[in-house]
Amino acid sequence: MKLATTHIKFTSLLTCSFLLCTFIFAQAQSSTVSAAVDSTHIKIGEQIKYTITVETDSLNLVSFPEDQTFSPLEMVEALKIDTTKKKDRVTLQRIYALTQFDSGTYTIPPQRIAIDEKPFFTDSFRIKVADVAVDTTKQKMYDIKPLVQVEKSYTNILKYIIFALAALAILGALFYWFVLRKKPLTEEEKIALLPPYDRALKQLKELENSRYLIQDEYKKYYSELTDIVRAYLEEDVHISAMESTTDQLIERLELLKDAGELSLDDDTITQFKKVLQTADLVKFAKSKPDISIAESDRSAVEKIVVKTKEALPEPTEDDLLENEAYLEAYAAEKRKKRIYIGIGVIAGLLVLGAGISVAYFGFKTVKDTLFGYPTKELLEKEWVKSHYGVPAIELETPEVLIRKEIAIPEDAKEVIQTNGTFAYGNYLSLFSITVNSTLYKEQIEPDMEAGVGAFLGSLEKNGIKNILPKEDEFYTKSGKPGAKIYGTGQYTGEGPMNNKRFKFTGLLFGGKGFTQQVYITWEEGDAYAEQIVERILATVDVKTEM
Template sequence: MKIKLYLLLLLISTSIFAQQKVVTSIDTTKNKIGAEFKLTLKTSVDTLSKVVFPKLKNIGALEVIQSYPIDTIKKDDRYELIKKYGLTQFDSGKYTIPSIKILINDKAFLTDSIKVEVANVQVDTLRQKMYDIKDIVKAQDSLGDWWKYLLGILLILGIGAFVYWYTKIRQKKKIEEEVYKTPIEKATSLLNTLEKKELWQHGEIKAYYSELTDIARNYIEEAIEIPAMESTTSELIAGLKAASLKKKMKLSQETIENLFTVLKQADLVKFAKSKPLEFEITEDRNRIQKTILTLDEAIPVEVPIEEDTILNEAQKQKQIKILLRKKRSQRIVVSVLSVFLLVSTITIYFMATKGYNYVVDNVLGHPTKELLEGEWVKSEYGNPGVIVETPKVLKRIDLTKTLPKDGMALIKEMQSFGYGSLLDNFYIMVSTIKYKKEGALDLSKSIESSLQVLESQGAQNMIVKQEDFQTNAGITGKKGYGTFTRIDGNSQSSSKIYYEILLFGQEGGLQQIMMLHEEGDRYANELSARIMNSVELKSANN
């Protein structure tokens, strides 16, 4: 009985151990440098078990490039957990993926170790063409260049606004000087303007006293010629007394005291945050006005002023408005000329340093430049397929009407795709043809046939050159290129067009790429070169 019980316990423990065993597998044991080995770990546990797979950056000499989420599959009353690791190695050689410790209910289980091999990538320099390393291409800004133009416009407008504001301030000051012929007229007008602002009524007592005393100090400085604006209150009173003796002015003690009282009150408001009452503010304003008038009367008059030269306040305001209208138009002219001068200077600088074409292309824009710098698309067209990278997706077009009827009778299937037209800055057309009868194609005659179609559409003075062409994959064909004169039927203007035609013949099928653009367009030349370098072909049987 004891032996049977022991055997039963042994079988149960063996069963549990077998159910918790970790199974290790890998998708391949041999791979290329940098390719992914996918290591898979599986374990089957009951629903109450806790399984912990380790978080690893490296497993032995191999780097973990991807730790995939755990897949859980329920089978009856058990769970099958599947964990995958993506591994790689960038040095060739033979490596061992060591055992990994898996925790099941806090008990460690080790996975099997696996040997793998990392092989070098074979490079066939005989069949595969070798190319120079290309220059670094600047990444396209996701925002584009529109913000640069917006910033430039805002900068120019800002400069124009500053010039307008600056000239307005200077002209206004000049107008005041022209209109107010005497200091007393200026002081009286400024006192009236100050009252209209109603500063102290709106709680701006400090600003009110500052302007009030500045009016008085300005008058004293201009009329009596002492540095009143830079002087303290005590210095100003002392200077006024000294000037009155020198100029033989008769000033009463009351006038001096009135001025001193207001200046001291202003100092208290500005520096001690004093807040005078309303009647005190009114009295201070009256004191300043009385002081200015008294000082003006006390100044000796050497030359009598005629009555007809004194302008009353209404006349002065009218005269100011007239002058302001004249000066406003002058400010606008000055601002516009300043902006024009700035733009011209910048333009001349870039023309001198970058060239005329750079300025025109980047400021006014260039159609083929925008195509070259845009987002390119790689697609397959027609049958037999032509894979080519273009700045725009080519749209299906119908060319059957442009071909002669005897030529169409030989064609089983024809597909054509294009972008632009013969009158645009850049035109590309991809055509594929399958003939009813298979046979060797004369690509040179096929080029001549394509050029005859162009002549039928108005091409004149055509120059034709031919040479062999080979794709990057080693497929050979014919290239026709040259120039012709294009006549615009609407304007009757002419332009010289450069053309390129690539033809490939494969097992009864013809594959053709045609590109047209104005001769001398360097952006279009780059477009053509990039398109030609991207050409890939598929067999007619694929």
Template sequence: MKHLNFIHVINSYGKRVILFLACCLFFVLTSNAQVTSSIDTTKIKIGEQITFKVEVDADTTDLVVFPEGQTFGPLEMIESYKIDTTKNEAKFKLIKTYGLTQFDSGSYKIPKQKIIVGTKTYFTDSLHVEVYTVAVDTTKQSLYGIKPMIEVEKASSDWWIYLLITLVALGFIAFLLYWFIWRKKPLTEEEEIAMLPPYDRAKLALKKLDESNYLQRSELKDYYSELTFIIRKYLDEKVYDRALESTTDELVGRLNLLRDANQIELSTSDINNIETILKRADLVKFAKSAPDIELAKIDRNTIDVEIDQVKEALPEPTEEEKLLDKQYKEEQELKKKRRKIILTVGASILILIATYVGFGLKYGFKYVTDTIIGNEAKELLEGDWVQSDYGVPPIMISTPVVLERIELQAIDSTQQLKRTAFAYGDVNSSFNIGVGTTKYNLQEGEEIDINGAVEETIKSFENNGARNIVVKREQFITPNAAEGLKVFGTGEFPTDVEGQYRSGEYVILIFVSDDKSVMQKIALVWNNKDEYTNDIMDRVLNSVELKKVEE
């Protein structure tokens, strides 16, 4: 009985183990992606297309990232086709196709391509391709001389769009300034009346008084207030400049004094008429007197006559007075012109400040300032970059300017066959880019001294005045999966001013070919306190790719 129980336990346990192993196997089969690659042909003629296909079987929840850009060196990608997706139960089958070509004959190897599926990274197999030349039958095809060089027009840019926008903005601002400041605006009724001579203004005021309804409504106080203001205003402008604020007795006394001094030819009866009306108006305004409506009309006509009498009594202006009056008008016009100029300048300054603040809040004040006054690093960062190959085998890198070739002498002619370098700037510049390729002639068992190459570069920094250099190391992988050594750190680098140093960073990338015969090196040095040079170097580092050396 115990034996049967033991067998039953063993059978039960075995079933559980088998079930567990089956679940694990199912999990592995369903969770692992499959990546395969293939080409439609391994032999082409120069310029013909190779179809490179990558097939990925992955879960529907996995994110798949295919390589983009020129990652197929030494072959050139001429087209990247859309991903073809098919679903099979809980999996997706993704097919990505690329069109590749090569314009030089030879034997080439398509490097491994990096495929990211979910959180895992896969690499395709490297594939060999033979590129053959095209045979030319010179007996059937005539040969011609080399054609002369022709000038090619420079590619057009969008500078005219920015110029047009600027001109439109300036035109709009100029229109606003003209419309609100310099334009001769139509005069209002009050302004037109103010432009009239004092006599015409007084006559017009009497006419408007006749059109009012003061007398019809028996509003004698308002009527006499307007009437006396008309005569006082006229006298204030033509006879006595304090006629408006003077009392009746003071004004009449001043008129008598001017008459006695022969400064105004006004009769005693005219002065008495003015005095009578002014005193009657005082009684109406302050003593609540109520004269007859007809008397009020008579007083109005009397004031009309007296205004004419005052005009006749005033002496003709002398030439000197006329000249002073002309100068006064010219001064007034000049004041108006100056006021317009001040308003224009002030408005322009406010518009510039508002524009600067607006763009500063959106893009940053430093960016706007550097755009206005100019910043070399910013212009290089935002300009047209150059993507080129340097050295043999080539190092592919994007830079804001083309690197210049520098011929170097071999350090040890018994060890090095050839050494080429390309560079821009130096350690004193805001940033320096150097690219070099060295091909060695090593004996069996010898290896390239990578540490020596690093020390040589660091030593060159120090020989050019750098100090306090901090050295760090880590692995570096390019977008096309080439692995190398990254040496980086900080230091103090000399400036153009003797004795002064600035904080800076450097990066040294070193790659060694599979056959251990070629070393490729990239050295970058820049001012890490400048955000533009930081962005430039980040972009340069992210663009580094290289072709693997054929074994």
């Protein structure tokens, strides 16, 4: 009885498992994915339509391929998803426009479509891209043209010249504005350029119109009053008046009067002494005379200035020359001050601009921009796209690679049919690139390991030691596979690169009867060279069919 019960349970479990598997299988089969192309034969540059159709439950989430997943064909455009719904089922269709610009036979790899994160894959398709036929009976054939010298591009040089001229124009405008331009004189400068007598009278007139007395500022009033007359006496009478006490100043005036050098009467000197004594009481004893007395003292000082001017002898030629020299010296001092201000402003702008540039771009970038750096200049050149060797290696470089004549050993001549080597720089320079394409006489498979060994051996022969190589796969921009060797080493030879670290990258391709190689070396830590290498590698492509 117990055995029968156990058998029934086991049978029920198997039945449930079978039903569950059937349900899961039914769920998996509820979604279908198919793909189709409108043509398997196109001409170079023509487009084909690659259509993916998905039929699934309307609640499922479907993800179509994005970006360049159709390599070696290139996706030109991905149209919007076309949706058709019928009850609880939905049909999604998306069309991709694909093309190829090299002749040959290519395989579109299976495409991955995710339905609720479950992967489905389409079939692969073989596409033949045919050359454009040329009727040589109607099209006249010409001999291959010889190499011509390409004129150097001055685009970057012209850019730098324009930038420099603009900077000079700005600096020149600033220098003119702050230094050379004749700015209108301020009121203080106009007064300072007046003769001492005229200046004193003008200042006394301004003091009369001031608000010192109305605002009860007697100390400022009398300080300015005595400073005006003392400054006049010091400039025109040539006595030390600004630093003298009242008694000392009056004593000097009396001595000049007695010596006959200053024709002042006793009343004028006495009146002047009273004004100075009143000013001393106001400034040091905080005395506060009536407004009428203060105004009377100002009038008295004005009369003293006038009488002093009249009492002075006529200026000699030496006096006039001295006064002219003073004015010239004053003008020269003013010009010098303006020059210093202008130079300071320009220097400040240069320092500010340099500081902002260093903070934003970095010191090395600013330095290399101002003084130049070989690899930076290479990076900013107008790049050249070209094909090198047979079979051809296509890539873009800052400079056209120059053909190098390589001596082929006698034993290798029996195997090699043709060899083309093109290079810029050498292993001991800041940056170098070498491209080599070799065609053999027999349809033999290329030995990639031998090529790697030969490259590393050539580095050692050029004095490069402590080489740390790594290997990896590489795919060209059209999806053609190759081998990649990269790493670092150290220069141990003579010259400016001695003991410096360097980096290298080698690409190796090939097929039956040929090999293709690209080798690049550069100084470690050179950010400009890193950008050059990255750009070159992104443009590499090879012909793998003879």
